Amino acid sequence: MQHDPIDPSLVDFDVLSDWMDGQALPGGAFEEVERLGGGTQNILVRFRRGDREYVLRRPPAHLRPKSNDALRREARVLAALDGTGVRAPRLIAACTDEDVMGGAVFYLMESVRGFNPTTTLPELHAGDPAVRHRMGLSAAAALAELGAVDHVAVGLGDLGRPEGFLERQVGRWLSELESYNALAGYPGPDIPGLMDVASWLEAGRPRDWRPGIMHGDFHLANLLYSFDGPEVAAIVDWEMCTIGDPLLDLGWLVATWPDGENARTSGTIGAAGGLPSTAELAEVYAAGSNRDLSALTWYAVLACFKLGIVLEGTHARAFAGKASKDVGDLLHAMTLGLFARAHTFMEA
Structure with a gap:
């Protein structure tokens, strides 16, 4: 063979x-x-x-x-x-x-039979905006199903460190950003409004939340869809999973959703359009969850903050010759876009 x-x-x-x-x-x-x-x-x-x-x-x-x-x-x-x-x-x-x-x-x-909508759309999905609209709703429904699982009941009570999860986030990711300064040639982060976002997050952090299973990187690129309909067939790429606040997964989906400027960097489905609004995503999630979504904007801003800092790491590594300049520049532009989106959420 x-x-x-x-x-x-x-x-x-x-x-x-x-x-x-x-x-x-x-x-x-x-x-x-x-x-x-x-x-x-x-x-x-x-x-x-x-x-x-x-x-x-x-x-x-x-x-x-x-x-x-x-x-x-x-x-x-x-x-x-x-x-x-x-x-x-x-x-x-x-x-x-x-x-x-x-x-x-x-x-x-x-093996899961499905396709990723950021790289391809079968004829059924490409040709019908109503199908693409339902694809978006299915993403929110699939995420609500994950957030509803009792992590202790399924044997994951000792996975991760849920105590203080939200309290750690801003400091944890500012420390990550600071660590990039050790990379040779990196001039430091040039991210307008960085500390404004950090301060806003610290001031508005939800006091009450319930731990659960987090995927950790929930967006359309990590979903496979059925070839014969709009349903999510599988959530994939679980390497960031932990026990934390599942509403950060919903914030991540909102932060990366292909609307406005995001549509240009969201591959095939972003270009095709026809997707539901982020408000519709929240409605579908709420229908399948008993979690309090009143602070969803805060979670979306945290997602922009965290993902922007993660992407900036590749920009920093590019200065040190550990990643290509083109990729580093692209991801830095995405970081700036995420922080701009965070400010839009904050102002709204």
Whole structure:
């Protein structure tokens, strides 16, 4: 069986075969092997073995300090979500021992048949704005389903540090921004209104909130949709998941929603238009949740603040030669756009 273009240093199929046999999974040759693309830095490989289709997920080739821990957490959350009705890929088996496959942990999940709307739209979805409108509503409904899960009841009571989660956010991300100054050549952040946003967030922080499962990076690029309708088939890329305030996920969706200036950087579906308003997203979420959405603007501003600082990291690394200048400049422009959006939310 030819496994190209899969680098054997990333997925050793002899090792995988032995491990799968040990998990009592169907044996046989590996067939239809293909590397899957996407925005994630993690590696995805789809294959068929013994008349069953799998997707293998492992960290990137150059492991970062917490890559394996992130994948272990991801696998644990997916296992906990199985049976809850949350639209997540179903975990089949996880190898949490990094000594099995060259230093990287990995897991197998069921393959989800779906498409990502930021990169492509099938004819049905491209040709009907009413379908695209329902796609947006389905994103909010899928997120509400996740936010409604009792994390303690599904065995995730000890995941993350929910105590003080909101109180930590502004300081945590200002410290992250400060850390970029250690990168050679970086002149420091040029982000108009940075501290105005930080001060506004500290002054308006919600006092009462309820912990729950957070995806951590919930936006259209991390959703797969059904080919034959407007429904979300699966929420993917769970490496940022934790126990925190699920309303930050809703704020993240609002902050990144393809409207106004955001539409230009939101890929295929942003260009196509026809999506619901952020107010409609909030209505759908509220219908599936008993959480208090009165501070949603605050969560949207926090999402702009946090994501803007995350993207600025690549801009800083570009100065040090650790990322391309073009990508760094693009992401810096997105950071400025996010902070401008934060000010728009604050003023409204």
